[in-house]
Amino acid sequence: MKIFIDPGHGGTDPGASANGLQEKNITLQIALKLRDILQKEYEGHTIQMSRTTDQTISLIERTNLANNWLADYLISIHINAGGGTGFESYTYNGNYKGKEQTNRLRRTLHNQIVKQTDFYNRGKKEANFHMVRESAMPAVLTENGFIDRNEDAQLLKQDSFLEKIARGHALGLAEAFNLPKKSASNNTATYYRVVAGSFKERKFVDERVNRLKEKGFQSFIDIFKKGGSTYYRVVVGSFKERENADKQVALLKKEGFDAFIDVVKH
Ligand SMILES: [Zn+2]
Incomplete structure (x- = not known):
């Protein structure tokens, strides 16, 4: 199966900034860790990323990349802002074919991320976001903590915590899509x-x-x-x-x- 990983923002678009952090950098670190975990520990998938460096890419370009590649699943990684704490995830709020499946897959991912990070669970939400609306495959957008909340920002400054976020995403994907673990003899x-x-x-x-x-x-x-x-x-x-x-x-x-x-x- 084809997994498209989209680290939110990048290049001239830093996303949200606070507490000495920029969203674009954290989303990229999480996305790269997620890619590495999936490649090292699981098989039965291929991965494409919208960016692997600090690069400016429009939203349209991102969904075009995923759609043209015929991805089976899209995951867009973000950090929240605007007052609050914890984790929430989004799927598209419109009526569309496969909505039930999209939300079923999201539930698995969402629960694993909360479990691995111990983030306060803000719930499974729906919104009219470009990344989940314009993608031709089931898609989720994750908001991993609040950059402008001191407690969350302190966690987001720790590499080990970003690893937990990435692992939550990886375990969720593995569970949702039954990705086989690489056997020790392969490693x-x-x-x-x-x-x-x-x-x-x-x-x-x-x-x-x-x-x-x-x-x-x-x-x-x-x-x-x-x-x-x-x-x-x-x-x-x-x-x-x-x-x-x-x-x-x-x-x-x-x-x-x-x-x-x-x-x-x-
Ligand atoms: Zn964002």
Whole structure:
């Protein structure tokens, strides 16, 4: 599915400003964090953003981008102003096809954002905003705290709090659209390292490296710390396939070297 993320304002339009903060900067930070969480932790989606830098883009351009890309969902991120505190979300207040679905998806997002942020819940609202009206797909506009309210502004100054807002959006999207979590095996690669010697003294390491070289084995030294001691390991190859590591061990043993396999995940 295609998710269109729209960080509100940008460039010559700062949005609301107060307490040393500008709305355009906060919305961009949240949007980038949201993108990163979705890309790192979930699959089954592609993402497009209306902007990834401090750029001026009109409202029409934003909805045109989303509509032309045939996005499945649009999420427009804003910070509130005008006296108040907490979180509220908006969908279009007109009559349109798919309104029920739009509000169902919004409910999931809204509840997750409130849950993750502990924001005061101002409710699920409807309005005649361009971003939710002119988008051809279900859309939500989120108002994440009040920039002109000191308590909210203090939170919005914390990177860890923006992370919570982003995570709320991500969890809401994942739940609403059943996005599968990336499995751990997709995130980490396993390598089989062949170790031909582990020493506490550096001089033995160099001896071993030279002897290996004489027999045609290229090696590198890995410094390994365990229980307060430092060990020098002579590594003769790192393999993605266990089988190839086994072959290397066999070759080394044939030449009289003791070798073992170290499984490394990263
Ligand atoms: Zn705004």
